Amino acid sequence: MINKVGFEYLNKKGESVFETFLKYTSEKEKSSAVLGEILGWLLITEGVAVLDVGTGNGEFLKLSLNRIKHLKAAEFTLLEPSSDLVKRLQTAAKCFPPNSIVKVAHSTFEEFKATSQFDVILASHLPFTRDRLPVVFGKMLDLLKPDGCLIVVLRGWDDVHEFRTRFKSQLMERGYQSLTIYDAIEVFDEFAKDKSLSITMHNADSELCLPITGNTQDAISIIEFLLNKKWEEFPDNVREAVLDYVNQRRGVLRQIDGFALVRKT
Ligand SMILES: C[S@@+](CC[C@H](N)C(=O)[O-])C[C@H]1O[C@@H](n2cnc3c(N)ncnc32)[C@H](O)[C@@H]1O
Numbered sequence: 001m002i003n004k005v006g007f008e009y010l011n012k013k014g015e016s017v018f019e020t021f022l023k024y025t026s027e028k029e030k031s032s033a034v035l036g037e038i039l040g041w042l043l044i045t046e047g048v049a050v051l052d053v054g055t056g057n058g059e060f061l062k063l064s065l066n067r068i069k070h071l072k073a074a075e076f077t078l079l080e081p082s083s084d085l086v087k088r089l090q091t092a093a094k095c096f097p098p099n100s101i102v103k104v105a106h107s108t109f110e111e112f113k114a115t116s117q118f119d120v121i122l123a124s125h126l127p128f129t130r131d132r133l134p135v136v137f138g139k140m141l142d143l144l145k146p147d148g149c150l151i152v153v154l155r156g157w158d159d160v161h162e163f164r165t166r167f168k169s170q171l172m173e174r175g176y177q178s179l180t181i182y183d184a185i186e187v188f189d190e191f192a193k194d195k196s197l198s199i200t201m202h203n204a205d206s207e208l209c210l211p212i213t214g215n216t217q218d219a220i221s222i223i224e225f226l227l228n229k230k231w232e233e234f235p236d237n238v239r240e241a242v243l244d245y246v247n248q249r250r251g252v253l254r255q256i257d258g259f260a261l262v263r264k265t
Contacts, residue, residue, distance in 0.1 A: 017225035020218050021208070028063060030206040031153070031257040035060070035124075036067025038202065038259065042120050042149055048074045051118040051143065053109045054126045055080045058092035061122065065097055073099040077118070081108040109136060117145045124153035130179060133187045141191070141264065149263050154181040156203060156256030160226060163245065163253060167227055170238050181258025188262050195264070202259040210251035212243075219251065 022028060042048065052061050055078040065071060076096065080086050086106045093102040105112065109126075121140050128136050140150050155161050161178055168176040181201070188199050210219040220231045223242055234242070246253075 017221045020221040021225045024211060024218065024222060025208040025255065026206040027204075027208065027255050027257065028060060031204040032060060032063035033067060034202055034204040034257070034259060035064035035122075035151070035153070038151060038261065039064055039120070040068045043068065043072055043074050046072045046074075048072070048119045049077070049116070050074055050120045050122065051077045051079060051114070052122045052124075053079050053112075053140070054123070055085075055089060057085055058089050058096075060124060062092065062096060065100075071097050071099065073101070075101045075103075077103045077105055077114075079105045079107060079109060079112055081106070109139070114143050117143055117148065119145055119148050121148070121150045122153075123150065125155075128179070130177070130183050133179075133183060134190070137184070137187050137191070141195070141197075141262070144264060146264055149261055152181065152184045152260040152262065154179055154184055154258055154260075156181055156258040158256040159249070159253035160208065160255050164226055166245075167238060167242055170241070171227060171229055171234065181260055184260050188260065198263045198265045200261045202261070204257040204259070206255045206257070208253040208255055210246050210253070212246055212251040219246070 039050075043050075055061060058078060061076070061078070078089055078093065080089055083106070086104055089104050093104060096102045121144055123136075123140060126136075137150075137152075144150055155178065157180060161180055164178040165176060168178065185199065185201070188197060191197060192199070208222070210222050212219045223246075224231055227242075231239070
């Protein structure tokens with residue numbers, strides 16, 4: 001179990017750096033529209049069992065469900081290892097669509113023991129390293145019913161991916177590659193050599209507009225969110241390089257959320 005919230009959910013002057021990020025990006029709006037459409041295709045009968053791994057504060061799933069016009073009664077298991085986020089989720093669960101049953105499970109995915117299989121498993125923006133993916137995705141496929149669908153959401157090759165790869169490498173003083181949806185696809189292609197899987201992809205394109213001239217404090221918070229480090233801990237040369245990068249793009253970074261739908265066939 002994790003007792004602390006991740007860097008993205010830490011409060012800074014009344015709001016988390018993640019909340020600051022959300023004010024300047026269309027990502028959640030565009031991505032929840034795509035996820036809502038996908039869930040709309042999948043939740044067409046009553047009682048569909050959905051597992052959301054690493055739910056966070058529940059906002060993404062809730063926004064996506066709100067996009068579905070006539071949502072059938074479904075059963076959601078929200079799995080979250082952070083104690084603080086679990087408390088927030090218990091409150092957020094009350095605002096899920098009224099016809100849904102919501103259970104909050106306090107566990108890491110690795111320690112999670114399910115009593116039955118799921119029709120749909122959602123794994124959105126989980127912080128697993130590339131070498132852990134075969135084990136993690138293997139367990140997700142095992143937890144899926146024979147006709148179930150696994151939805152993996154990860155960043156595509158966008159400006160934010162380039163930004164994080166370049167500057168996290170400088171901050172960590174070693175090569176860093178942020179995970180993309182193509183790493184996940186590679187793992188499923190490997191599985192597909194022995195298992196019968198169908199893999200389809202969808203994208204959600206959006207923009208992040210850093211307020212570099214209007215609200216520098218918020219722009220810095222967003223940079224901290226993207227690089228998971230406090231600005232005061234950045235070496236001077238990295239600060240300058242980061243500011244050059246965003247200024248050259250007038251603060252606008254292109255974002256792509258990649259969705260992989262993996263079905264057992
Ligand atoms: C970037 S957030 C994504 C939240 C949400 N899924 C979304 O897309 O908005 C990553 C989440 O994964 C959770 N997490 C981290 N390690 C995990 C693990 N081993 N098993 C399950 N969840 C984990 C974190 O606590 C956090 O809530």
